[in-house]
Amino acid sequence: MPSQTLTLNSGHQMPLVGHGLWKIANDAVADHVYNAIKAGYRLFDGACDYGNEIEAGQGVARAIKEGIVKREELFIVSKLWNTFHEKERVEQLCQKQLKDWGVEYFDLFIMHFPIALEYVDPAVRYPPGWFYDGVTPTDIRLSKATIHETWEAMEALVDGGLARSIGISNFNCASILDLLRYARIRPATLQIEHHPYLVQQPLVKFAQKEGITITAYSSFGPQGYVEMDLEHAVKTPHLFQHPVIKEIAAAHKKGTPQVLLRWATQQGIAVIPKSDTLPMLLENLDAKEFDLTEEEIKKIDALDQGLRFNDPWIKGGWVGVW
Template identity: 45%
Template sequence: MASVTEIGMPMVGLGCWKAQKIEEVVYNAIKVGYRHIDSAAAYGNEKEVGAGIRRAIQEGLCTRGDLWVTSKLWNTYHRREHVPMACQRTLDDLGLDFVDLYLIHQPIALAYVPFDAYYPPKWTDQPGNAGKIILDRVPYRETWEAMEALQEVGKAKHIGVSNVNVQLLMDLLSYCKIKPAVNQIESHVYLQQPGLVAFCQAHGICVTAYSPLGAKSYLGIGLASAEDDCFLEPLLTSIAEKHSKTVGQVVLRFQLQRGCSIIPKSQNVDRLKENLDVFGFELSAEEMEAIKGLERNRRFSDPAEYTRAWGAPGSAIALAGLPIFS
């Protein structure tokens, strides 16, 4: 398995969502060999991510050209005029002239909230998620055309999508001038999305699996429970023992062998090294098939659930220009 995708993106990257002391984490990740950093405006830590990158470059650990930096357009900036503003804010925070990949974070348009109202952006219209979700009527085509303009002027070397299904991809492919380079999706042994992965690969769209370790990032925030933890799966522990690897390395290797790049997160230096050390062994065809049998269709990060929760009785969700409904 090659260590980079067809577009030159390293197959293993560092996920920056929910990471603490991220400047140090990014610096340490680069120091141990990572060259792919996955960030987003909504993670609220791009200034710190940029500081970690600058420190690594200043110390000669890498050059800017060695790195692949991804960021994402948040839902409140889907209108044509807001896309370049949002990208520039990300570049300013990261301290970069361009990102290697810029993704539409989710196929959900929310009403615009100015930077000076609050930033980093969140789901609702007030700081601290205290307000209401206000959906906006922005065609995905409008947002994509603005993304294409970013690539044309060099602010993003590549553009792509995230959390997008086959139906929306088919629509996008019918009108795009620049095909999405990447679709970043939740994928782990309990949510493998084989049909979506196969569609993307058939159309030359790289797939990046986020949360490839499964429930680990969701256990502490009420979106997963202990029975969702694949690290307790007997099949995986058995395969790991056979290869003298950890369960984490096995589930990451599973994604690589099915052609997906991965962006696991860790703040521990030893775990960072472990997550990167997934190219020195290979799962057998029988082991791959057995792991495929673990499919549960268990999704941990579901935007539809977030909006449904805010739309429950007693909460507030609105469509721009229309009354609030619940």
């Protein structure tokens, strides 16, 4: 049976298949996390920006209280939002997020974007989002904090026992190369948009060569953005119905979502799909127990179009940062 965890460069084990918490409504998250733990999920991918960490923590607390799982069996991931990049803000936010989750440490704490925005007091608005006033897409205020400063403050979280591993998200090769010049603690994972329409092979290979694992987000391509009515996601042919994916799924008697997940995990890439129903939860977790042929992997690789859905440029029309 294929390994169900990845060994991080911090020495910790990270589950290969986890559950993403973005866009799950606040009133549904506690039950959702609880049911996912019951179904066998151990990794939860949260973030300040998702605005649902208190409720996610309630689901965790219930599962622990009922003896379904122990804290040390879970792998809880959270992320530093862009408005907290200044060195004195990093621990402040992490402490708040730990309190929200009701846990004493994060298994992994990730810099969400290599973009520093001006601080917004959580008493004013939390989560702060992209825009300084919370509404106007042109009201973008950048902070002067450098990635170097932010990374050092994240390293201090490991020193202080608040995070077991630290990672990065939405970085490209050049920004990783720069970070590796000064990193005392190397990033344990790079979380990126990754699906057959956005394969990013050079970035994946580069990170893996540097001992940085890859975590794929939006493994189903446009699917996660259709629910946000993102125009080019709605217009893009869905991967679940793509003839190449359907043919491979039929050959293995698996669902098309499972083929998309296995295509990644078989290449040592962790996945964090967001499931909306119990059948989806079970189907996605079960995506480890079969192997695609090398030819099938190449056929899926060939669907690459360099098509990105999670791009602040599209969201706010303000800055082509990378």
